[in-house]
Amino acid sequence: MLTVDSLHDLKGKKVYVRVDFNVPQKNGVIRDNNRIVAALPTIKKLLEGGSRLILMSHLGKIKWKEPDPAKIEEMKKANDMAPVALALAELLPGVGVHFSPDTRGEALKKAVEALKDGEVLLVQNTRYEKGEEKNDQELAAEWASLADIYVMDAFGSAHRAHASTVGVPSHMKEAGKPVALGYLMLKEVENLSRCVEPSEADRPYVAVLGGFKVSDKIKVIDSLLKKCDKILIGGAMAYTFKKALGEEIGDSPVELDQLDYAKKCYEEANGRLLLPIDSVVTDKFEESPERKIMTVDGGIPAGFEGVDIGPKTAELYKGELSKAHLVFWNGPMGVFEQKDFQAGTIAICDGVRAIKGKAFTVCGGGDSASAVKQFGYRDDFSHVSTGGGASLEMIENDGHLPGVDILR
Ligand code: ADP
Ligand code: MG
Numbered sequence: 001m002l003t004v005d006s007l008h009d010l011k012g013k014k015v016y017v018r019v020d021f022n023v024p025q026k027n028g029v030i031r032d033n034n035r036i037v038a039a040l041p042t043i044k045k046l047l048e049g050g051s052r053l054i055l056m057s058h059l060g061k062i063k064w065k066e067p068d069p070a071k072i073e074e075m076k077k078a079n080d081m082a083p084v085a086l087a088l089a090e091l092l093p094g095v096g097v098h099f100s101p102d103t104r105g106e107a108l109k110k111a112v113e114a115l116k117d118g119e120v121l122l123v124q125n126t127r128y129e130k131g132e133e134k135n136d137q138e139l140a141a142e143w144a145s146l147a148d149i150y151v152m153d154a155f156g157s158a159h160r161a162h163a164s165t166v167g168v169p170s171h172m173k174e175a176g177k178p179v180a181l182g183y184l185m186l187k188e189v190e191n192l193s194r195c196v197e198p199s200e201a202d203r204p205y206v207a208v209l210g211g212f213k214v215s216d217k218i219k220v221i222d223s224l225l226k227k228c229d230k231i232l233i234g235g236a237m238a239y240t241f242k243k244a245l246g247e248e249i250g251d252s253p254v255e256l257d258q259l260d261y262a263k264k265c266y267e268e269a270n271g272r273l274l275l276p277i278d279s280v281v282t283d284k285f286e287e288s289p290e291r292k293i294m295t296v297d298g299g300i301p302a303g304f305e306g307v308d309i310g311p312k313t314a315e316l317y318k319g320e321l322s323k324a325h326l327v328f329w330n331g332p333m334g335v336f337e338q339k340d341f342q343a344g345t346i347a348i349c350d351g352v353r354a355i356k357g358k359a360f361t362v363c364g365g366g367d368s369a370s371a372v373k374q375f376g377y378r379d380d381f382s383h384v385s386t387g388g389g390a391s392l393e394m395i396e397n398d399g400h401l402p403g404v405d406i407l408r
Pocket of ligand 1: 216234237253332337365369
């Protein structure tokens with residue numbers, strides 16, 4: 001695969017860069033500009049070469065199924081990319097940063113033609129086009145015709161086969177134009193690939209899996225079972241496993257339609273799949289001064305639900321992590337949004353901190369990554385993925401992502 005480093009003679013070339021500027025924002029106020037910052041190395045590299053950049057990204061959701069056109073207009077307004085252009089301009093002092101309110105047609109073409117060497121054009125939200133999420137071929141062909149080179153740097157969107165992520169590069173390839181990976185993509189793909197294809201030196205390979213639903217994670221569990229030496233289970237999904245093994249789980253969340261799957265998984269793992277031996281439980285999920293919180297070994301009594309792994313499990317899991325040479329973690333161990341139920345998730349962070357420098361450690365998943373940052377462990381991990389869904393899908397699909405495969 002080509003990378004931005006292998007692109008030469010950039011002067012005057014129009015480069016379409018698919019970035020992930022899907023930033024958290026409300027009414028034009030950007031809460032966190034991390035995603036814009038993460039794309040800067042690729043942008044700067046391409047600008048240094050004297051190219052003209054056409055940046056494309058989606059922002060938020062526009063539900064095209066909505067029958068009321070006024071509501072669609074509201075959704076568009078709520079996900080207007082113009083404020084992102086201002087934020088980008090601030091991060092690129094001295095660079096001409098332009099914004100195109102048009103997502104296709106003559107006006108967009110003119111805006112591209114007006115670009116000078118070393119300038120940037122950020123195009124309005126790709127999802128303003130109904131055809132984006134359907135990978136509409138006419139739309140993709142039009143976008144592809146705007147540029148001489150394609151660069152993919154939107155890891156968080158690489159699991160989606162949309163017009164801007166798969167349609168465009170396929171048309172550009174057909175036209176004999178170069179397609180390449182940006183720096184952010186390279187880093188993500190390299191680091192996650194190691195979790196997909198561990199080497200002998202990476203063993204023991206320990207996976208930590210938590211979060212809410214077994215059904216959301218079946219493909220991840222299956223894939224990790226094939227690759228890992230140990231899988232440590234926590235989060236709400238642990239109770240489906242416990243129930244499947246005949247344990248009492250009180251009022252804990254459970255997926256009854258996944259019991260057979262969980263049992264089969266546990267048996268096939270042959271001792272490699274570990275479940276919590278104790279739990280933090282409560283009689284009331286919502287925070288209130290009267291609620292009871294306690295720690296129980298083994299089963300969970302009626303009237304209570306499990307909300308975090310207990311301290312014995314935390315020690316057991318930390319012990320497993322201390323032996324690991326490779327760690328992949330997805331899914332919090334408990335309801336980490338509530339202070340009373342954070343300890344299990346923090347324990348995993350501590351276990352990773354303890355092997356810093358000795359093991360390669362990766363966290364992937366939207367909520368897990370935000371927990372790692374929230375608790376101040378970002379620098380203890382070898383890699384915290386920027387793409388929630390994309391990092392999981394890469395593990396699930398043995399390293400394959402539509403937005404990457406198209407560049408091969
Ligand atoms: P990720 O985004 O990292 O893949 P998930 O989305 O699968 O993770 O799960 C995260 C959610 O799971 C969090 O909101 C957390 O509160 C919830 N969760 C974890 N453990 C429990 C539990 N025991 N009961 C209820 N919710 C839980
Ligand atoms: Mg999540």
